């Protein structure tokens with residue numbers, strides 16, 4: 001008679017602590033299984049903290065840049081008619097900020113010398129655009 005049939009297939013704890021493990025506990029004894037669960041929990045915490053940090057960093061960056069950009073723009077008013085231009089303000093090379101109406105140099109008695117610079121840029125940009133479009137059409 002064999003009365004010692006408590007464990008049919010006695011498995012030693014996978015951590016080699018000398019106790020018998022249970023297959024349902026990843027072949028760990030009850031002690032090591034508890035430790036294993038704790039470790040897993042902490043690992044999960046650590047991973048979530050890491051990912052939270054990473055995502056918060058990206059969010060923080062965009063928020064700060066947005067805040068800085070919008071506060072700077074909101075303060076702007078048209079130099080000529082004092083209309084709040086907010087996000088739709090047009091800055092001019094003369095250093096002023098203008099509304100849609102006064103954004104053109106001739107509308108705000110621009111002090112910047114556009115007569116030479118403006119024409120040069122226009123002359124440089126326009127032929128290029130036309131050439132590009134023509135090239136695509138052909």
Ligand SMILES: [Zn+2]
Pocket residue numbers: 013014015016017018019028029030031032033
């Ligand atoms: Zn163990």
Ligand SMILES: [Zn+2]
Pocket residue numbers: 078079080081082083098099100101102
């Ligand atoms: Zn204006």
Ligand SMILES: [Zn+2]
Pocket residue numbers: 092093094095096105108109110111112
């Ligand atoms: Zn101007």
